[in-house]
Amino acid sequence: MRFALTLEWNGGPYMGFQRQSHGPSVQQAVEEAVESVTGEAVVLNAAGRTDTGVHALGMRAHFDLSRAFDPFRMMEALNARLRLAEHPIAVLDCSHVAYDWHARFSCIGRSYEYRIINRRAPLTLELGRAWRIAKPLDAAAMHAAAQALVGHHDFTTFRSVHCQSASPLKTLDRLDVRREGDRVIIEAAARSFLHHQVRSMVGCLALVGQGQWPVGQVAEALAAKDRSKLGLNAPAEGLYFVSATYPGE
Amino acid sequence: MRFALTLEWNGGPYMGFQRQSHGPSVQQAVEEAVESVTGEAVVLNAAGRTDTGVHALGMRAHFDLSRAFDPFRMMEALNARLRLAEHPIAVLDCSHVAYDWHARFSCIGRSYEYRIINRRAPLTLELGRAWRIAKPLDAAAMHAAAQALVGHHDFTTFRSVHCQSASPLKTLDRLDVRREGDRVIIEAAARSFLHHQVRSMVGCLALVGQGQWPVGQVAEALAAKDRSKLGLNAPAEGLYFVSATYPGE
Numbered sequence: 001m002r003f004a005l006t007l008e009w010n011g012g013p014y015m016g017f018q019r020q021s022h023g024p025s026v027q028q029a030v031e032e033a034v035e036s037v038t039g040e041a042v043v044l045n046a047a048g049r050t051d052t053g054v055h056a057l058g059m060r061a062h063f064d065l066s067r068a069f070d071p072f073r074m075m076e077a078l079n080a081r082l083r084l085a086e087h088p089i090a091v092l093d094c095s096h097v098a099y100d101w102h103a104r105f106s107c108i109g110r111s112y113e114y115r116i117i118n119r120r121a122p123l124t125l126e127l128g129r130a131w132r133i134a135k136p137l138d139a140a141a142m143h144a145a146a147q148a149l150v151g152h153h154d155f156t157t158f159r160s161v162h163c164q165s166a167s168p169l170k171t172l173d174r175l176d177v178r179r180e181g182d183r184v185i186i187e188a189a190a191r192s193f194l195h196h197q198v199r200s201m202v203g204c205l206a207l208v209g210q211g212q213w214p215v216g217q218v219a220e221a222l223a224a225k226d227r228s229k230l231g232l233n234a235p236a237e238g239l240y241f242v243s244a245t246y247p248g249e
Numbered sequence: 250m251r252f253a254l255t256l257e258w259n260g261g262p263y264m265g266f267q268r269q270s271h272g273p274s275v276q277q278a279v280e281e282a283v284e285s286v287t288g289e290a291v292v293l294n295a296a297g298r299t300d301t302g303v304h305a306l307g308m309r310a311h312f313d314l315s316r317a318f319d320p321f322r323m324m325e326a327l328n329a330r331l332r333l334a335e336h337p338i339a340v341l342d343c344s345h346v347a348y349d350w351h352a353r354f355s356c357i358g359r360s361y362e363y364r365i366i367n368r369r370a371p372l373t374l375e376l377g378r379a380w381r382i383a384k385p386l387d388a389a390a391m392h393a394a395a396q397a398l399v400g401h402h403d404f405t406t407f408r409s410v411h412c413q414s415a416s417p418l419k420t421l422d423r424l425d426v427r428r429e430g431d432r433v434i435i436e437a438a439a440r441s442f443l444h445h446q447v448r449s450m451v452g453c454l455a456l457v458g459q460g461q462w463p464v465g466q467v468a469e470a471l472a473a474k475d476r477s478k479l480g481l482n483a484p485a486e487g488l489y490f491v492s493a494t495y496p497g498e
Contacts, residue, residue, distance in 0.1 A: 008370070008373050008374070009373050009374075010373045010374045010376070055374060057374075075369070075370075076369070079369075079370055079371055082371070083371045088373040088374070088376060089373060090370035090371050090372070090373050091370060092368070092370050119341070120324070120325070120328075121257070121324075121328055121339035121340060121341050122328055122331070122332045122339050123339070124257050124258050124259045124337040124338060124339050125257070125258075125259045125304060125306075125337070125378060127259070127337060129374060
């Protein structure tokens with residue numbers, strides 16, 4: 001019996017989704033909750049791995065159980081356990097899926113949102129939930145620069161040295177920048193991303209927004225296919241995994 | 250020299266704005282920051298007092314200093330001290346004002362926002378920042394019920410026993426309820442409010458939204474002028490002091 005979950009979490013306390021020997025992870029917290037509810041040790045697979053401190057609004061994941069269990073009761077029981085253990089992780093949805101449905105390998109689209117708060121004052125309610133940039137940002141210039149990255153490219157410049165992807169070639173479907181009051185929101189969508197790709201792209205766009213880079217320098221950095229041309233990696237705390245898409249959805 | 254501040258804070262760690270002998274307050278934190286910057290002990294006056302756990306997005310306040318100080322430098326220095334002391338309080342604006350400008354007594358309008366997240370799953374990123382209600386809410390019914398409270402009324406039903414106001418008569422200018430996805434937002438505006446008035450009104454509207462009260466029961470509770478007719482006091486963590494208005498603004 002395969003169960004699909006939609007998960008939301010505050011990434012602050014975790015070393016990312018994936019289980020780590022040296023610190024807490026979302027995977028471990030949810031696997032322990034499932035075992036505590038069902039008595040079965042399971043492995044949780046997710047659409048994306050996410051870095052330390054990165055948040056999720058709608059991560060998709062799955063695990064297998066040897067016996068039947070009502071999905072709604074599973075959701076309620078997991079939420080009760082996670083809450084009891086004071087994990088800022090919530091199961092937004094739980095359903096049965098076919099045994100060939102795989103949260104990672106069946107996924108055909110992923111989207112992220114990056115939240116910047118553009119003001120001088122430090123953050124209070126949004127502390128750890130956004131990147132504060134004090135210098136005024138030109139969101140229109142950032143959006144213009146971002147368009148050079150949309151499409152099929154070699155994203156070597158925007159790839160972490162720890163990236164395990166076989167190829168630096170990716171197709172970026174969308175990279176939109178918009179301002180809402182003192183917020184600058186960046187939305188990115190692709191079938192898949194390289195390690196650190198969104199944060200690397202946002203870092204360069206922030207330099208454009210502050211006037212430190214001309215709009216065309218993002219295209220030049222991409223064309224260079226050289227990690228040393230990267231301007232800046234945006235901090236993890238502003239990044240949210242928003243959604244994963246599957247065939248037929 | 251009178252300085253006016255616009256303050257934002259996460260109310261979680263504080264027993265409200267006002268200084269208390271038995272716990273931390275926003276007033277104490279900001280007064281200590283001013284003294285640490287200027288060497289002068291000051292008294293901070295705010296447009297509203299706010300309860301334990303209530304947040305502020307744009308509280309207005311003032312204090313007096315015996316000597317000149319550049320307002321921009323004051324804002325930067327206060328934010329640096331508050332941040333160093335790990336207070337989730339930020340100064341969004343600082344300016345000189347006339348000596349007869351008083352944050353509380355000159356204020357002619359106050360507005361609050363109440364944030365409900367309407368879903369079964371516990372909160373993660375919004376924990377302590379909204380009221381989660383699991384049962385589906387009918388926001389249109391809540392808005393309809395709310396309109397009975399708008400206008401000049403005796404708000405005894407919606408008043409705390411600890412309220413220090415001379416009269417229970419208040420004029421509520423606006424009480425709007427709207428849904429945005431799984432969020433239900435309630436906005437309230439008036440020249441001034443009674444103690445617990447917003448949370449008391451929201452509590453009753455939540456009962457209407459869940460179908461436990463018919464729409465007309467809010468008007469009946471108001472007409473009763475009887476605290477025992479109150480349905481429910483909404484929790485502090487969903488309440489935000491949004492803005493204060495002054496003559497000429």
